[in-house]
Amino acid sequence: MSGKRDGYVSASELARLGACEREIVFDRHRGTRVLPERGAARERGNKAHERFFVESQAIATMGTTRKGACFIATAVYGESAEETIVLRALRDGYLRRSVSGRWLIGAYYRVSRPIAARLEPGGTIARGLALALRPLVRAVEVFMREEWRR
Amino acid sequence: MNGWDMLAFVVVVVGCLWLRKGWSGLSGGTQDQADPYRGMPSELRRAELAYAEATFRSARHRLIARVDRAYRVGDEIVLMELKTRRRPAANVSDVIELSVQRVALAHETGERVCVWAWVVMQSPATQERIAVRVRLLDEEQVVALKARYDALERLPMRELAFARHRSMCERCGHRSVCEEATELEPARRSSARSGARSPKPSLHRHPARAIGLDVDEQRTKP
Numbered sequence: 001m002s003g004k005r006d007g008y009v010s011a012s013e014l015a016r017l018g019a020c021e022r023e024i025v026f027d028r029h030r031g032t033r034v035l036p037e038r039g040a041a042r043e044r045g046n047k048a049h050e051r052f053f054v055e056s057q058a059i060a061t062m063g064t065t066r067k068g069a070c071f072i073a074t075a076v077y078g079e080s081a082e083e084t085i086v087l088r089a090l091r092d093g094y095l096r097r098s099v100s101g102r103w104l105i106g107a108y109y110r111v112s113r114p115i116a117a118r119l120e121p122g123g124t125i126a127r128g129l130a131l132a133l134r135p136l137v138r139a140v141e142v143f144m145r146e147e148w149r150r
Numbered sequence: 151m152n153g154w155d156m157l158a159f160v161v162v163v164v165g166c167l168w169l170r171k172g173w174s175g176l177s178g179g180t181q182d183q184a185d186p187y188r189g190m191p192s193e194l195r196r197a198e199l200a201y202a203e204a205t206f207r208s209a210r211h212r213l214i215a216r217v218d219r220a221y222r223v224g225d226e227i228v229l230m231e232l233k234t235r236r237r238p239a240a241n242v243s244d245v246i247e248l249s250v251q252r253v254a255l256a257h258e259t260g261e262r263v264c265v266w267a268w269v270v271m272q273s274p275a276t277q278e279r280i281a282v283r284v285r286l287l288d289e290e291q292v293v294a295l296k297a298r299y300d301a302l303e304r305l306p307m308r309e310l311a312f313a314r315h316r317s318m319c320e321r322c323g324h325r326s327v328c329e330e331a332t333e334l335e336p337a338r339r340s341s342a343r344s345g346a347r348s349p350k351p352s353l354h355r356h357p358a359r360a361i362g363l364d365v366d367e368q369r370t371k372p
Contacts, residue, residue: 011215011250018242026324033323055186056202
């Protein structure tokens, strides 16, 4: 049945009930018929959404700067380093979404605060950690790019 | 022309001018296109953006929803949906879409989702935005709509609701077939035989109204 993905009905498909039920049934029987005017409106909507998403990323970055620091990353890479921003994105854009993720954040903060306090910014241990964490940060970056686009 | 006529004339002219203002009148003047916060409600300007373009599923109700934005305000999630519109008004479809998002996000994450959400409307001509707050449906109402959606296939044509506005029919690719099907409905055939005027499709015979749904909106202050 059209409008269903893996047996799931999407929010936008169900929202069509608020417009015209007959169109839903005709679409199922005759296939979707999009007039040029509506196609153009859809195209405009898609472009507006792309822009809105870019703005969302900007807002998220500004927002995470205001929020609590990612202790070890901040001590190792610096407050505004790209690596720190990537790890914050993992925290706010993925881990916060689930109960277990939020528990993990809490546990990490309890453990990382005393470790970060002992790290001397720019010191040997901090530089060694920066190198060791880099592959992990890259993996997180790739994962988060996929996640944003999921 | 007496004094009352003159007053009525002035009221009509002012009303027409106000309507012509459209977007610029509602959005509070020119907006900076580079400002990602333009047209945003003040209560969300400092809020944490929790999700953007994220997909959520409710396995219980077999619903899937893509969220444009969701903010964390206190211990609740507040949803936001972007729409490009010529007329800056939220409608029933927006409420349904956001309500499904609410159910799906709550089921997948276990987070509490606010019953009020924001529809941000963007003018296709000027890119100006205004935000309108709408009250969402509860889970039972969403489930009722899902049941209605699943049943559409089995319902006779006369039971299916028409478009809420005739302008929607003008933009519909099935218009001619729909009009033909409407004329073939038994009630319309019998009225045609008896010479009575064929009743026009009722714009108010809508399932959304049957479950007491209408847009309950509150505009942002410009």
